[in-house]
Amino acid sequence: MPGTPKALRPRKTPRQKRSAATRDRILDAAARVFVEHGYAAGTTNRIAEEAGLSIGSLYQYFPNKDAILLQLARRHVDQGRRAVAEALRSGLPGTWDERAALLADTALRIHDGDARLHRVLFEESPRPPALLEEIRRLQDALVEALAELLRADPPVRGAGPDAAGARLTAWFLVAATESLTHRYLADRPTPDVSAFRRELIALLTAYLHRPPHDGADGP
Amino acid sequence: MPGTPKALRPRKTPRQKRSAATRDRILDAAARVFVEHGYAAGTTNRIAEEAGLSIGSLYQYFPNKDAILLQLARRHVDQGRRAVAEALRSGLPGTWDERAALLADTALRIHDGDARLHRVLFEESPRPPALLEEIRRLQDALVEALAELLRADPPVRGAGPDAAGARLTAWFLVAATESLTHRYLADRPTPDVSAFRRELIALLTAYLHRPPHDGADGP
């Protein structure tokens, strides 16, 4: 809009910027409060106080407590999505070992410092089905992409897995990576992250390169 | 106990027996209520009703809601402990593949039908540090026993892991088994339990038999 006097234009821009900033302040405060107290004991008043706002203001930005949680979860999921996208941006590495490392590193990057929040968001709180669906979609996309890759470029020569097998293997890769990272961050069996990382990659690659199944099993 | 003179039987026993039975009834009721409603919405009144008691009576058996939760969790942990003990009673299998299968089966047995309760108990509720400590001790014992076994009978010839390495590997075995079982029960990527079981065992054995690490790693 050239020609419009500068003084007349902004009008809403600074407000919206500030507004967005306040929203984020509330979300950050909520994250901290939920992490410390859990969902049930993370009261809206506490969140408002933590955010340095009155309770009334908080409710001008979010219609209710669950909306805060939902937004927080969405933000979290988005960060995950972005992390995955970014990891893939520069092209997938050529070997499965490198790919396993990438998986581990991405998981570590996503969850570092956020494991407790993740837990509150996705396990302890009332998650609306819409969010659940969104999460599942994200995970499914990842699993599906990995399964496709497993089929196109089988890590074990000769024994390309069938469709269902590839998907299950992909699910195991994703689930193991994420669950173990979570658990590591909660448990800290070693204070040494790189030791954990190395071991996780070892697990993933061993699993990927496992010799073909001979069919014998039983309790 | 026929033949025992009435007057000699301990006065308190029947009461205590009934008392213990009532406690258990309350705990069972609490388990059902927590599973259905979660911790926060699992009110003491609901528990009392489910147990077929008045709320007043419930409070004669437990000083407060958290005590119920604590007891429930302890019972759950005990069941885990017993399951592990029982698994070992008849002697450990001779091969690591069989041991991996035992691990997987025990995890499935412990959590089947109880995953939601487990979740409520250990993720959604305010867990007192004492309980956390207890859980950790149990897990540590398991991890330590496995580590010991790894050292005494290394699955990979020639390359016996050092002490710390053995413990980390043991932690991975336990954590992967439990986490993946959990996740499977929540996600159900396959409706077929035995497919999951087979794959989990494959993962564990592949990890156990992995070729010695060559030291090269990095992002």
Added chain:
Amino acid sequence: MPGTPKALRPRKTPRQKRSAATRDRILDAAARVFVEHGYAAGTTNRIAEEAGLSIGSLYQYFPNKDAILLQLARRHVDQGRRAVAEALRSGLPGTWDERAALLADTALRIHDGDARLHRVLFEESPRPPALLEEIRRLQDALVEALAELLRADPPVRGAGPDAAGARLTAWFLVAATESLTHRYLADRPTPDVSAFRRELIALLTAYLHRPPHDGADGP
């Protein structure tokens, strides 16, 4: 249940009696509070206090504020129904003049001392459709009965009104009686109730005995 020991039987009876008494205490308190403050400002805490109970107890008897209002309204409607039924019990008087007097007296009896409450209940508060329906049914029944009577025993010789006319006339009788009684109790244009009563009856009988309509009208 003859033979049942007296001491074992009552058990619940006294409780229920007390329970019902408490309900009534709450309703009475609510009536007073609503009359004094109106619906919006008649807070549940105020009602509880007026009833000499804690807020928690109040909510053990009613699930929410509207339920209190609804119950109060129903009680009021029931009283009206009973008043009407009772008025008719001893048989309807034989002349329309006496019937008009009965109508007026019943209205006065129903509303005396309750006009403000009536207003709060039926005009100022959120009335659930169910209640509205109930009220309307009661009024319709009354109107319909009167219309039937007007047809069977026309107050004006020769000019029996048609069906629709009878119903409209009946509606006017009922509405005028009730509305004017209400208004009188709110306005008190005369402190003398019997003067009002006389005039109301005069209005009703004049209306009943009005000469047949000649069809000419217009603004």
Added chain:
Amino acid sequence: MPGTPKALRPRKTPRQKRSAATRDRILDAAARVFVEHGYAAGTTNRIAEEAGLSIGSLYQYFPNKDAILLQLARRHVDQGRRAVAEALRSGLPGTWDERAALLADTALRIHDGDARLHRVLFEESPRPPALLEEIRRLQDALVEALAELLRADPPVRGAGPDAAGARLTAWFLVAATESLTHRYLADRPTPDVSAFRRELIALLTAYLHRPPHDGADGP
């Protein structure tokens, strides 16, 4: 006003004019909002929005919510006053039958389309005593004027009512007209307005022409 030198035109007028226009816009908005949502749920923010103003601006025109209500009520009363005045402007009709028709028509005109607002203003909201007084004064004036007319020109030959009687009769005329109109608009026992009008006029005229009272009454 062409020709008036700019410098001479009163500075304040345009502002005051605009100010008055804004006030009216707010009142109109309030009327709509109150009609749709009732008093309690008719929030000031909603009113401001409906008026196309910011909440801050609204508070520059009215000190608080009740002031809006008061002003609205006053405007409503004024309209009533004006309607009555206008009805009388062209001279009172010569017969009581025509006067009854005028009464009915005026009531219908005043309330048509406004019954809900009337209700909110005068029954559902906290009316300050000052307003109540004003309303009562207006009604009293009307009643008094009618009473005077009844005395000066008694509808029933020979039996001119005494002072108190005339006032009571006048009150009945006004109250019946208004109450029944209200009730009709809320109840709609006939969808046909003209049928209602005819019947109302019949009631009023029958009442006016009632044969003199013979003094006998009783319960």
Added chain:
DNA sequence: AATGAATGAGCCTTCATTCAT
């Protein structure tokens, strides 16, 4: 020991009103 009515702190949320820009 059992019962369940009673308690009240505290939660989420609304909305009239103020005030910095």
Added chain:
DNA sequence: GATGAATGAAGGCTCATTCAT
């Protein structure tokens, strides 16, 4: 004068816990 973000008192309601019977 206008704006709308900020405020916080207050309301409806829940639920762990107590206590008279």
